[in-house]
Amino acid sequence: MRIDANSHVPIFQQIIAAVHGALAAGVFKPAEPLPSVRALALELAVNPNTVQRAYQELERQGLIAARRGRGMFVSERGVKSARTRAEAAVQGAFAQGVAIGQNAGLDGERIHALYRQATGDCAASLREDDS
Amino acid sequence: MIKTLLWKDYRQNLRLLVAIAIFLAIPYVVMVVAAAAVRLRDSGLGGSTDDLHVPWNMMLMQASLCSIVMLVVASAFIAGNAFAGERADRSAEFTAYLPIPRGSTVVSKALVAIGACMLFLLVDTCIAFITHGLGGLIWHDNTADPIIGFAVTAVLIFGVAWLFSAISSSPGMAAASGLMSVILVGGSLTLIDFTRSGPEIMLQRWYAPLCLLFGLGGFICGVLYYLRRGDI
Amino acid sequence: MIKNEPNQQAVELTGLTKRFKNHTAVSDISLTIPAGTAFGFLGQNGAGKTTTLKMLIGLLRPSAGEANVLGHDPVADGLHVKQHVGYVPEQQTMHRWMRVHEAVRFCRSVFPTWNDALCSDLLKRFNLEAGKRVKHLSKGMVVKLSLVLALSHEPELILLDEPMAGLDPIAREELIEGVLQILCDRAVTLVFSSHTLSDVQRLADTVGMIHEGRLLVHRPVDDLLAKTKRIRAVLADGAAPAAQPDGAIWHRVQNREWLVTVRDFGPDTIDRLRAANPVETVEVIDLGLEEIFKDYVKGWRASS
Numbered sequence: 001m002r003i004d005a006n007s008h009v010p011i012f013q014q015i016i017a018a019v020h021g022a023l024a025a026g027v028f029k030p031a032e033p034l035p036s037v038r039a040l041a042l043e044l045a046v047n048p049n050t051v052q053r054a055y056q057e058l059e060r061q062g063l064i065a066a067r068r069g070r071g072m073f074v075s076e077r078g079v080k081s082a083r084t085r086a087e088a089a090v091q092g093a094f095a096q097g098v099a100i101g102q103n104a105g106l107d108g109e110r111i112h113a114l115y116r117q118a119t120g121d122c123a124a125s126l127r128e129d130d131s
Numbered sequence: 132m133i134k135t136l137l138w139k140d141y142r143q144n145l146r147l148l149v150a151i152a153i154f155l156a157i158p159y160v161v162m163v164v165a166a167a168a169v170r171l172r173d174s175g176l177g178g179s180t181d182d183l184h185v186p187w188n189m190m191l192m193q194a195s196l197c198s199i200v201m202l203v204v205a206s207a208f209i210a211g212n213a214f215a216g217e218r219a220d221r222s223a224e225f226t227a228y229l230p231i232p233r234g235s236t237v238v239s240k241a242l243v244a245i246g247a248c249m250l251f252l253l254v255d256t257c258i259a260f261i262t263h264g265l266g267g268l269i270w271h272d273n274t275a276d277p278i279i280g281f282a283v284t285a286v287l288i289f290g291v292a293w294l295f296s297a298i299s300s301s302p303g304m305a306a307a308s309g310l311m312s313v314i315l316v317g318g319s320l321t322l323i324d325f326t327r328s329g330p331e332i333m334l335q336r337w338y339a340p341l342c343l344l345f346g347l348g349g350f351i352c353g354v355l356y357y358l359r360r361g362d363i
Numbered sequence: 364m365i366k367n368e369p370n371q372q373a374v375e376l377t378g379l380t381k382r383f384k385n386h387t388a389v390s391d392i393s394l395t396i397p398a399g400t401a402f403g404f405l406g407q408n409g410a411g412k413t414t415t416l417k418m419l420i421g422l423l424r425p426s427a428g429e430a431n432v433l434g435h436d437p438v439a440d441g442l443h444v445k446q447h448v449g450y451v452p453e454q455q456t457m458h459r460w461m462r463v464h465e466a467v468r469f470c471r472s473v474f475p476t477w478n479d480a481l482c483s484d485l486l487k488r489f490n491l492e493a494g495k496r497v498k499h500l501s502k503g504m505v506v507k508l509s510l511v512l513a514l515s516h517e518p519e520l521i522l523l524d525e526p527m528a529g530l531d532p533i534a535r536e537e538l539i540e541g542v543l544q545i546l547c548d549r550a551v552t553l554v555f556s557s558h559t560l561s562d563v564q565r566l567a568d569t570v571g572m573i574h575e576g577r578l579l580v581h582r583p584v585d586d587l588l589a590k591t592k593r594i595r596a597v598l599a600d601g602a603a604p605a606a607q608p609d610g611a612i613w614h615r616v617q618n619r620e621w622l623v624t625v626r627d628f629g630p631d632t633i634d635r636l637r638a639a640n641p642v643e644t645v646e647v648i649d650l651g652l653e654e655i656f657k658d659y660v661k662g663w664r665a666s667s
Binding site: 005006007008009010011012013037038041042045046047048049050053103 | 399400401536539540543544546547548560561562564565566567568584585588589644646649650651654
Binding site: 132134135139142143220221222223224225227228229230231232361 | 468472473
């Protein structure tokens with residue numbers, strides 16, 4: 001996990017996003033423990049209160065669950081819900097892309113063409129990976 | 132805590148104390164060199180000079196008296212360094228944010244400054260007494276007068292330098308204030324004696340009381356000022 | 364006398380003001396810092412950070428207003444405050460002739476709660492040689508020694524005045540690590556000043572931005588970053604902004620471009636802006652701490 005202390009994104013959101021990413025990518029499997037607040041704070045060199053807040057938010061989202069005295073563990077549906085959230089993020093990014101195009105005066109046809117181009121590239125790279 | 136404070140104040144003043152020790156040793160060195168030179172010259176003439184040579188003990192006693200007079204001057208620097216010394220090198224700020232009661236700080240500084248002066252005085256007087264015992268000083272009725280004079284002058288210098296040390300951030304200025312106070316007290320009394328004609332000599336009558344008043348007053352005011360000082 | 368309760372405020376300032384002969388260094392600062400949180404004081408050199416911290420430890424007396432530190436007045440009850448606060452000043456002023464072990468022994472004798480094990484741990488962590496004199500230590504080493512002396516009595520509140528200033532990157536990291544370790548292991552309150560934004564973002568729960576002695580804003584860092592947004596609107600031909608959005612910090616109109624930074628950006632901010640102003644397109648820009656700080660300063664200048 002890495003965080004950027006100069007970013008406009010609050011660190012606790014960066015930590016949430018990083019845990020989402022790690023869960024979606026399969027770094028942590030369900031029922032596996034997450035690093036302790038202390039360990040993660042020291043590793044990222046950030047305030048432990050911030051890590052604590054991020055963990056609380058992840059717990060509220062249902063991705064992780066606390067076990068008494070043993071720290072945070074990935075919940076059963078944690079990985080799945082991280083993927084769902086990733087989908088939502090992709091959707092959000094597309095929406096943002098559409099907004100950029102509209103602000104620049106591009107018409108719907110052109111924006112759609114660009115979208116197809118982008119997803120086409122993506123599909124092509126996936127095929128390359130498979131072969 | 133007071134033990135560590137005493138140690139800190141002693142170490143803080145160590146350089147100054149060594150310098151003063153060297154300064155106070157000058158009369159002794161001069162006397163020894165002079166005596167040796169006289170001896171050398173006399174022996175160069177040939178013949179027995181045993182009954183001619185300057186008595187060692189008299190020379191040493193004069194050196195110690197001279198050293199005591201110089202100590203009166205040096206006390207200005209010891210008192211002047213008490214508070215201002217730490218303010219000058221900014222270490223006063225370090226001790227100010229540590230939980231040290233101001234009272235303990237004052238006690239430690241006073242003990243070190245007065246103790247150092249007393250120690251030097253003890254060494255000088257010991258030498259004087261030992262040599263006096265060997266030589267023989269005649270005690271007149273007025274022998275005590277100069278001793279009292281030097282003692283009250285020392286009190287004045289020390290007290291005034293202490294006061295200005297508590298106020299200012301310059302140990303040099305504080306020491307100079309102490310030395311200036313003698314000129315002010317002595318000078319103004321002499322001036323009054325010059326301008327008015329009477330049977331009474333103001334200098335003789337008032338010098339010692341004024342020295343004690345300003346010296347002790349300065350010391351007490353310095354302590355009170357330091358205890359109540361707001362910003363460091 | 365109030366004893367420290369867990370949920371108490373570690374620091375409470377009300378109208379705190381410090382005037383020197385001909386200028387006001389700190390002007391009417393009011394804020395509270397809850398126990399157990401980290402507060403970052405952000406501002407340029409000479410903004411009043413050092414003066415404020417010195418008033419917290421009782422080195423300076425406020426000209427007006429009040430400071431309450433751990434439930435005590437730092438002037439009237441200075442000894443208690445100093446016993447329970449660890450302070451690392453901006454400039455190190457410890458006696459330069461002292462050796463490291465002498466400085467430790469000196470401080471040990473004046474704090475009733477000195478923890479020898481913690482002290483030797485920290486000395487080892489920072490590679491401080493016991494026999495070295497302060498005057499022979501590098502700047503980074505002296506700051507580290509100062510930090511060891513400020514932490515070893517297990518203070519409830521730690522005050523760090525620009526601790527990272529002038530240090531090389533490695534020394535900075537080591538220092539941050541040392542402070543974080545304490546934050547992780549002990550329930551302490553941290554108050555630090557800095558003009559380095561990434562340090563504030565890393566360490567602080569809440570941030571106070573100070574400029575020319577005035578506290579411009581005091582908020583949780585996450586909140587500040589998430590809710591402060593700059594809106595870039597393109598105005599209709601020949602039109603001027605009619606109504607600024609609520610909580611505008613700063614704004615500027617140049618040709619058709621209207622930039623306005625708002626305090627609390629919400630889902631309806633754009634709609635309300637569109638409804639009240641003749642604008643054509645609207646874009647929302649995320650801001651980092653640096654830009655937020657600059658906009659607050661510019662906004663304050665424009666209003667004063």
